[in-house]
Amino acid sequence: MTERLPTIAVVGGTGNLGAALAGRWAKAGYSVIIGSRDASRAATAAEGLAKESGGQVTGRANKDAAAAGDLVVVCVPFANHQAILEEIRSMVSDKIVVDTTVPLVPPKVARVQLPPEGSAAQIAQSILGQGVQVVSAFHHVAAHKLARDQAVACDVLVFGDSKAARGRVVKLAEALGLRGIHGGALANSAAAEALTSVLIFINRAHKVDGAGILITGDIMPLEDV
Amino acid sequence: MTERLPTIAVVGGTGNLGAALAGRWAKAGYSVIIGSRDASRAATAAEGLAKESGGQVTGRANKDAAAAGDLVVVCVPFANHQAILEEIRSMVSDKIVVDTTVPLVPPKVARVQLPPEGSAAQIAQSILGQGVQVVSAFHHVAAHKLARDQAVACDVLVFGDSKAARGRVVKLAEALGLRGIHGGALANSAAAEALTSVLIFINRAHKVDGAGILITGDIMPLEDV
Numbered sequence: 066m067t068e069r070l071p072t073i074a075v076v077g078g079t080g081n082l083g084a085a086l087a088g089r090w091a092k093a094g095y096s097v098i099i100g101s102r103d104a105s106r107a108a109t110a111a112e113g114l115a116k117e118s119g120g121q122v123t124g125r126a127n128k129d130a131a132a133a134g135d136l137v138v139v140c141v142p143f144a145n146h147q148a149i150l151e152e153i154r155s156m157v158s159d160k161i162v163v164d165t166t167v168p169l170v171p172p173k174v175a176r177v178q179l180p181p182e183g184s185a186a187q188i189a190q191s192i193l194g195q196g197v198q199v200v201s202a203f204h205h206v207a208a209h210k211l212a213r214d215q216a217v218a219c220d221v222l223v224f225g226d227s228k229a230a231r232g233r234v235v236k237l238a239e240a241l242g243l244r245g246i247h248g249g250a251l252a253n254s255a256a257a258e259a260l261t262s263v264l265i266f267i268n269r270a271h272k273v274d275g276a277g278i279l280i281t282g283d284i285m286p287l288e289d290v
Numbered sequence: 291m292t293e294r295l296p297t298i299a300v301v302g303g304t305g306n307l308g309a310a311l312a313g314r315w316a317k318a319g320y321s322v323i324i325g326s327r328d329a330s331r332a333a334t335a336a337e338g339l340a341k342e343s344g345g346q347v348t349g350r351a352n353k354d355a356a357a358a359g360d361l362v363v364v365c366v367p368f369a370n371h372q373a374i375l376e377e378i379r380s381m382v383s384d385k386i387v388v389d390t391t392v393p394l395v396p397p398k399v400a401r402v403q404l405p406p407e408g409s410a411a412q413i414a415q416s417i418l419g420q421g422v423q424v425v426s427a428f429h430h431v432a433a434h435k436l437a438r439d440q441a442v443a444c445d446v447l448v449f450g451d452s453k454a455a456r457g458r459v460v461k462l463a464e465a466l467g468l469r470g471i472h473g474g475a476l477a478n479s480a481a482a483e484a485l486t487s488v489l490i491f492i493n494r495a496h497k498v499d500g501a502g503i504l505i506t507g508d509i510m511p512l513e514d515v
Contacts, residue, residue, distance in 0.1 A: 177478045179404070218506035222488065249491035253402045256488045259481035263447065264505075266474035273507035280489075281443035282498035 073237070074134025076100040076127045076141065076153060079110040082165060083140035085211035086203065086241070091120025093240040098123050100130030132156040136233065138163040138203075139189070143170070146185060150192040158196050161230050163237070164189045164254075165203040167261040175266040177259040186224060186254035200225035200234045201254040202245070204261050207275030211241065219277030222248040222257045246280055298462070299359025301325040301352045301366065301378060304335045307390060308365035310436035311428065311466070312336075316345025318465040323348050325355030357381040361458065363388040363428075364414070368395070371410060375417040383421050386455045388462070389414045389479075390428040392486040400491040402484040411449060411479035425450035425459045426479040427470070429486050432500030436466065444502030447473040447482045471505055 073090055077083045078099025091097045091114060099114070099122060101107035107124030115122040124130075131137050131153035137160055141149050146166050166185040170178040182188045186201035193199060202223045210217045221238035223245050225231045231247050238245030248257065260278065267276045298315055302308045303324025316322045316339060324339070324347060326332035332349030340347040349355075356362050356378035362385055366374050371391050391410040395403040407413045411426035418424060427448040435442045446463035448470050450456045456472050463470030473482065485503065492501045 175478075176475050177408075177480045179408070179480060183402075183404070246492060247495050248488045249495070250401050253484070253488050253491065255402045255404060256481065256484035259478070259484055263473045263478050263481045266478065267471060267505060267507075267509065270472050270474070271507075271509045271511075273509055276505050276507035276509065279504045279506055280492060280501050281504055282492075282496075282501035284492065284496045284498055284501065286496075 070095050071135035072096045072098065072133065074098045074100060074130040074137045076131055076137060076139045076149060078124070078130070078140065079106055080140055081208040081212070082203070082206070083138075084110060084114060085208040086138065086140065087122060088114045088118045089211055089241045090237070091115065091118040091122045094120065095240065096121045098125060098130045098133050100125055100127035102127060104129070128152055128156055134160070136161045136163065138165065140165050143168045143185060147188065147192060150189055154193055157193060161198045161200055161233055162189065162193060163203070163234055164199055164201045167204050167258050169262065175262055175269060177262045179255055179259055183252055184255040184258050186251050186258070190251060198225065198227050198230040199251060200227075200230050201251065201257070202234050202238065204257040205264060205277050206241070206243070207277065210275055217241075217243060217277065218279065219243060220280050221245045224248045224251050224254040224257065226251050246284060295320050296360035296458075297321045297323065297358065299323045299325060299355040299362045301356055301362060301364045301374060303349070303355070303365065304331055305365055306433040306437070307428070307431070308363075309335060309339060310433040311363065311365065312347060313339045313343045314436055314466045315462070316340065316343040316347045319345065320465065321346045323350055323355045323358050325350055325352035327352060329354070353377055353381055359385070361386045361388065363390065365390050368393045368410060372413065372417060375414055379418055382418060386423045386425055386458055387414065387418060388428070388459055389424055389426045392429050392483050394487065400487055400494060402487045404480055404484055408477055409480040409483050411476050411483070415476060423450065423452050423455040424476060425455050426476065426482070427459050427463065429482040430489060430502055431466070431468070432502065435500055442466075442468060442502065443504065444468060445505050446470045449473045449476050449479040449482065451476050471509060
């Protein structure tokens with residue numbers, strides 16, 4: 066059975082991670098709409114990504130991109146997280162919203178500083194309301210490697226309170242050529258978000274270009290267990 | 291240059307993780323003192339571990355073990371963490387205390403529930419005071435694999451505010467046959483502690499026997515960078 070691939074909106078799609086994800090999904094056959102604060106900037110970036118990927122990428126203002134996506138991926142800095150979620154809220158009811166946000170607090174980005182709410186993902190759920198299926202993922206993927214089509218040695222941990230919604234996002238990870246692993250409830254996103262600061266520390270201290278994580282053990286796909 | 295190996299006290303050394311670590315360190319040539327609430331129970335367990343490992347293991351009450359160790363490793367359930375740290379506090383001033391505690395809150399141990407203080411490690415530092423060098427590590431090591439001398443595919447993330455103290459604990463990881471990686475400040479322990487609940491979730495959902503984590507990238511030993 067083949068199913069139509071969902072249209073993916075990438076809010077913050079002109080940033081490093083957003084553009085890298087958009088390009089790889091377009092290459093994998095997904096129709097992608099990237100969003101930016103500035104619609105014309107999004108259109109220009111989309112044109113470049115479409116050319117590079119050979120896929121279908123268009124650009125719009127963030128809110129319009131969110132409205133047009135079957136599934137909405139949010140790739141914005143933590144400082145803009147709340148404002149952008151409030152901006153797109155009315156466009157995403159009943160959709161899956163994939164939050165990639167890591168709550169880094171500059172200048173000490175190599176230090177874990179989780180928010181009082183527990184995680185950026187839980188903040189997103191509270192802003193968007195319970196009708197929205199918030200899933201968090203892609204915290205550790207090195208954007209520059211994805212963008213250059215380099216091999217990325219990194220599993221994608223996927224968190225969310227709906228197993229079915231997590232499963233949709235596992236497929237998005239697989240479309241990037243990565244392994245997606247169900248990591249449990251949305252509250253568990255704190256682990257991945259915190260681990261990002263640890264990886265930043267490791268990159269600096271141990272002079273690594275984009276450290277990632279792999280989960281060891283014989284992990285069976287969740288469908289089969 | 292060879293240096294005398296430190297004597298390691300393992301507080302909570304009759305538990306699964308404590309006994310597994312004690313046995314492997316004894317096998318690697320360290321002199322190990324395991325502690326338990328009950329000194330005679332510690333002595334019996336030590337006898338067994340000495341026999342199995344062919345190394346030097348003795349047993350005492352937790353407080354006496356902590357007093358006798360050059361370096362003190364704490365392996366206790368989160369529910370007993372505070373009380374045991376208060377018990378050993380007067381014995382560990384100026385020592386390195388390695389906290390392995392994960393703040394699991396039964397019954398939902400597969401759900402991240404970090405304490406308001408940020409992490410168990412930060413609680414330990416606040417109980418023991420600033421004179422003690424608290425380092426946290428060994429959160430993800432599968433005790434049953436260590437104990438059976440099985441291969442353990444897991445890096446050991448080491449956190450602490452003193453780089454030198456972290457370095458001592460990296461060596462303890464290497465003595466287990468594992469790779470120790472500096473993970474940054476003690477506050478970063480939150481990442482590893484939270485990740486333990488994610489690994490428990492993965493073990494259950496994906497039917498894995500002791501999932502672990504590996505950090506990817508060309509990680510150079512910190513001494514060489």
